[in-house]
Amino acid sequence: MEFSDNKPIYVQIVDYFCDQILNKKWKAEDRIPSVREVAVKMEVNPNTAMRAFHYLQEEGVLYNQRGVGYFVSQGAYDKVKTLKREEFIKQKLPEFFRDMKQLGFTCAELEKLYEAGE
Amino acid sequence: MEFSDNKPIYVQIVDYFCDQILNKKWKAEDRIPSVREVAVKMEVNPNTAMRAFHYLQEEGVLYNQRGVGYFVSQGAYDKVKTLKREEFIKQKLPEFFRDMKQLGFTCAELEKLYEAGE
Amino acid sequence: MEFSDNKPIYVQIVDYFCDQILNKKWKAEDRIPSVREVAVKMEVNPNTAMRAFHYLQEEGVLYNQRGVGYFVSQGAYDKVKTLKREEFIKQKLPEFFRDMKQLGFTCAELEKLYEAGE
Amino acid sequence: MEFSDNKPIYVQIVDYFCDQILNKKWKAEDRIPSVREVAVKMEVNPNTAMRAFHYLQEEGVLYNQRGVGYFVSQGAYDKVKTLKREEFIKQKLPEFFRDMKQLGFTCAELEKLYEAGE
DNA sequence: GTGGTCTAGACCACC
DNA sequence: GTGGTCTAGACCACA
Known part of the structure; x- marks a missing residue:
């Protein structure tokens, strides 16, 4: 790994x-x-x-x-899912969108970029 | 601050x-x-x-x-913008979209969530 | 040290x-x-x-x-050698030769002086 | 300047x-x-x-x-010349030759390099 | 054990 | 006044 x-x-x-x-x-x-x-x-x-x-x-x-x-x-599955969801919505999402706007990207653009880079 | x-x-x-x-x-x-x-x-x-x-x-x-x-x-403006963009695209974007898909969100949903939370 | x-x-x-x-x-x-x-x-x-x-x-x-x-x-060895060489050639060498000529020394004289002083 | x-x-x-x-x-x-x-x-x-x-x-x-x-x-001329000479021989010369040897240069090579760079 | 960060405060060279 | 270097010592995250 x-x-x-x-x-x-x-x-x-x-x-x-x-x-x-x-x-x-x-x-x-x-x-x-x-x-x-x-x-x-x-x-x-x-x-x-x-x-x-x-x-x-x-x-x-x-x-x-x-x-x-x-x-x-x-119940591990549900617990993990809940934890990840919370972390994602409360922490990652706001930061991501703030950066996105400041750099002048749109959601659609990023989706393309991501799929291109995969 | x-x-x-x-x-x-x-x-x-x-x-x-x-x-x-x-x-x-x-x-x-x-x-x-x-x-x-x-x-x-x-x-x-x-x-x-x-x-x-x-x-x-x-x-x-x-x-x-x-x-x-x-x-x-x-040229500081351009340099900062470039640096931030690179960091965003190479590091934050892939992680964000991976999480997003694993948690079963779509881009549109998240956009709404973000705007609601602001 | x-x-x-x-x-x-x-x-x-x-x-x-x-x-x-x-x-x-x-x-x-x-x-x-x-x-x-x-x-x-x-x-x-x-x-x-x-x-x-x-x-x-x-x-x-x-x-x-x-x-x-x-x-x-x-590759640290090569990197260090390159860095030192560049610094030497771009900075130290020109200054040294300028001084040398202004003071009326020749390379051969200096070599002897150095070896004597060692 | x-x-x-x-x-x-x-x-x-x-x-x-x-x-x-x-x-x-x-x-x-x-x-x-x-x-x-x-x-x-x-x-x-x-x-x-x-x-x-x-x-x-x-x-x-x-x-x-x-x-x-x-x-x-x-006597400024002589004084300056003496000062420069001393500084050159006691400080710059030893350092220069040490670096030169460690980097594997010869005096002749450097002379060419300097004249080329001028 | 490792390195990383932070504080508090001193002293210095330079402009 | 400016930044640059250094010390002393604390606390933390990590392996």
Whole structure:
């Protein structure tokens, strides 16, 4: 896995996990890979991987069964979706539109730009 | 001036300066307030203010006349606009549209949401 | 390490780092001492040391791995050599030769003087 | 007059005065332009010009007749030549040759480079 | 442990 | 007055 520089690595791992859940690759009660497996596969310090697990555990998206591993919570899909939605609408959207207007773009233009760049 | 927490203060000062230039409040060859003035007005340590000046000097947006002060460079407007545009298109736009699609929004919906929230 | 007075200390640290690279004591991908280590060893404030690191990072000579440390970039040797060569040819050389001619020295004389003084 | 950025302006004025003397455009007992004239002609702050005068007065190259102006001292030519020689041999020469060797240049190469660039 | 940011305050060179 | 450098020391995010 490759990481960008503008976000902490553990956040990028969190995002990856959320993606898995939103895309229904991980469903409720699935056991997800261990901290060590994640650390090895992503070439990341185990502490960094652990942080992502902890964060999602605190948010109630994962739960931990001691000595066994981490599992996807009941309702994780909805929880993730809600969290992402809130973050998106309250934080990202206003900033994005402000920038957009200041730089003189329109929504339609950006949509084209995005599809061209994909 | 009030500062948000998720960006370093000196970056927020940089952004403020860029805004001044984009909004044509500061034009080429204008002398801008001194490091100390900015520091006092923004209630910030002079070193913190200086970092913003230095950053923009390296980018070629400001230039320095020794013992006199900082001035807006020729072509600063275009340079700022270009910088902001690049940052927007290469970093913010892809992330925004990815999120948008994953959350099932359309551009039109978001535009309404934004205008409602303003 | 001893510092001369006519150049800022952080520039002298930069020069020291460049020397290490030019003399192949530090090679691409080597981890270099931490900011704190440098600060202690050179009896300098960590902020002063950090400035040198930042400068070389912006020049692309060093890169940073978050939470780990600074590393020598690929191609750092060539980059440093190019930078130093340019500086030498564009700035130091013309001034030196102008002075030399004005004072009535010849290259051969100076070479002897230098070797005698070494 | 145009000033470079790597030296203080007043030093560049000093250098200009020394040039005038070394090239025998100004001779002993010549009255040189007033501080104000210099400041206007060189588009420089009068204080900056004054500093150059003071410096050369302290070195004994100029002398001041109150209410009349500044004059070139007896023996100014020799004094300037000696000062320049010392500075050149003790400071500039060693640094220049060290850089030269580290960058792998020879004297002959540099001579060609200089003449080509002139 | 790493680097990054910020503050407070000093001192200096320069204009 | 201007900016530039440096120190001392604090706090934080990150790996």
